[in-house]
Amino acid sequence: MVLGRGGYKFQNWAQTYGSSPELYFQPTSAEEIKEILDLARQRSKRVKVVGGGHSPSNIACSDDFMVRLDKMNKILKIDKETKQVTVEAGILLADLNKELDKCGLALSNLGAVSEVAAGGVIGTGTHNTGIEHGILSTQVVALTLMTASGEVIECSQSSNPEMFQAASLHLGCLGVILTVTLQCKSSFNLQEIHFSSTLQEVLDNLDNHLNSSEYFRFFWFPHTDKVSAYYQDPTDKPPSSKSSWFWDYFVGYYLLEFLLWISTFMPRILPSINRFYFWLQFSSKSERVDISHKVFNFECLFKQHVQDWAIPVEKTKDALIQLKSWLERNPHVVAHFPVEVRFAKGDDILLSPCYSRDSCYMNIIMYRPYGKDVPHQEYWIEYETIMKRVGGRPHWAKAHTCTRKDFQKMYPGFSKFNSIREKLDPTGMFLNSYLEKVFY
Template sequence: MIRGLKNLTKEEKTLLNSTLCHDPKSKHKFTNWSRTFDCEPFLYLAPTTENEVIEIINFARKRGLSVKPIGSGHSPSDLACTDGIMLNMDKMNRVMEVDLENHRVTVEAGIRLKELHLVLKKWNLALSSIGSISDQSLAGVIATATHGTGIEYGCFSSIVVDLVLVDGLGRRHYCSSDVNEPLFNAARCSLGALGIITQLTIQCEPAFLLKAVQVPEKLDYILDNLIDLLDESEHMRFWWFPHTDDTVLWKANRTKEPVKPLKEGFVMDKLFGFHFYQFQLMLARYMPSVIPSITKSHYQLRFNKKVEWVDESYKVFNFDCLFPQYVNEWAVPVENTRTALNMLRALFTAEPDLKVHFPVEVRFVKKDNVMLSPCYNQYVCYIGVIMYRPYYLPVPYKKYWKAYEDIMRSLRGRPHWAKAHKFYYFDFLKAYPEFPRFLEIRQAVDPEGIFLNDYLKRHIMPPSAENCTGPLSSKSGTEKQNSKL
């Protein structure tokens, strides 16, 4: 007997017995990677086929339950949280087809990026641009328009060639730029609001090596030479160290040079750069004034040097994100890059008590035509800010976030969908020309709202008594930090 469920049919018992992932007598507890949000879904299920997904949706409709798919849980927000049915899509990770002529693969949507890299390597293929980690599911990075860097390379949503989606009525939709185009452009960044994506065809390219060159530079040098730096690099990003004018500039280009992997030292990179740094930040919770000194010492000892390496593309794109963190990231039109960073620099000068962690990460992404992509119809600069949580302990960040978001808003910024932010329905109406059309499509494919959770109600749905549109007040997802911080 599954807790809280009565009068199950034989078919329902079979479905739940084959997909249930937790003790039927208790609830599963979900916590995201950074342990900033958690929830207790009523059921935690892991389908293995598209038919099971359809059956679960029909079961949820009959029982009045919501449905939310989950990948790695890496989003630092309550986007994945639900008090209904949580779908673990990890078992839907099969390769369906490989098209070597057009450099395309069709896979089930639950495949993790780290699994996908190995599959593509087998067929001498690779993704053209990826982000800093590869723990996420393919459906997850597409649902949130997750991105890498490269001014002529788009976000993950832009590489989707076609997809299959099961909607809120249990109907199966195939869509592409030629078939069901409006649904296709909405589903490529849908936040899970339109249905469950079960399979995708994505555009790849022949496997390649990247040569990365990482050098110390001053912030003003990068801002003064930004156009040239973008032109001379296929992939470029930089990390600015707040409370200083120091940056680390990272450039990567395709190469035929032999592999020369990045060498990391145990003492400097692991012992000092990870463990001792985390200990320093823990102490800095009680004495924030030491944070600038910590930042300067790490820059001088670890980053104030030129480093070069050559490796398989995904190994060069990815790097260690260290320990859990609060993180916020917005995209501004690329022409506003200098203004945004100068305003952030002025903020730290004007607010001497505001001491923040390094780095501020800056990346660049090509424009696209995906309805809710932050890159919709504009080349963008993503600016990400961070406050680490040493040993999962809370640190003050809300004042920083408020000032940062005010700057991004003033420069026509759009928040990264996976992050916790304070952008709501009327903000999206102004920022996204296709937002009303997206909501029309959402209503058509999920008229009963079974894919809505608190995050979606709070951020994208019109204000109402049922949809909270202010600060987090969640039933299905609980924010795990001191509200005074």
């Protein structure tokens, strides 16, 4: 019999949301998960599974039962022929990357961090960049989930395809994802070429940049016209990464956090900080080669608030120019660097922000230096207004103020997803306050 414990306090990575679940479980098998769901049904409790706890929103919070699958983190099968790997959903991508390395395999794309679980990244539509690469959910070829009734369902393109189209980006509301099968490729090194440019140049030549590199992304430094751009491409060259404690940690981390903290008392110095950091760290060209996951992952520094909407790729220029002009007209609003701009290929996953269109993700950020909250409401509201104006859809893991009415307009497949959800979870066992706003 699996035992839950009381007194557990959950906090997400950014420490922006937390909850105190009545009971916290760490099951070791599907049978134990079934016992937890049976108990929840008997006591009319809600259940939330948490992966790496990295979602910046309250999507993983629960006051009733919380289930962490960190003991269900094994690799079940590696098929070297098809280059597919089947894992238990609690495995962290950091652990998976290491095991895949050993077999000469790798995931074709990853987000900025790997301390996230296989079940978690496909829960919120985690993405990276590359106009020919979909969000991470598009790497899923099959999965199994346990529904509220305890039934285990397998789905893929060939078995329960409609459920697969929903469960590949599941929001944690269809059931407990038990296993995930991911399409990998042969392991590869990536060469990253970093260069500086201007916002105007990058936007005027966007198609050219997108065609010049498999994984193109850029950072715009608000209050300036400066851009730091990155071409990342597979290479046969051996790793040649250099890291320097002084530049990476002292300058890039400790000094920056201190300066951002000072700017909370004197917001008018923030544009100078953005300019100074661009000049100090991002203005010169550089190159490095490393194994793919070490290039995909990057240092996300300290705690932060973020918003990240996907807009049709052809609206990239329009949206960024609108945001830049608004900041220029409202100098009392300050914005931290970077605005991170990435790209993803369209797909057919019902609640994917890239559903049926190639997309540009525009991630805005406001750090919380030493945990101190920085005013960001005006910036946040205007950003959302622009994103909605250009037909955007918010990242499911990150901040947004959208409700069911918005999602119904944004997603042609919203009603279909909701009816699958209602069928699999008629009593709303897997809902929480975040999901109530989405579905009610």
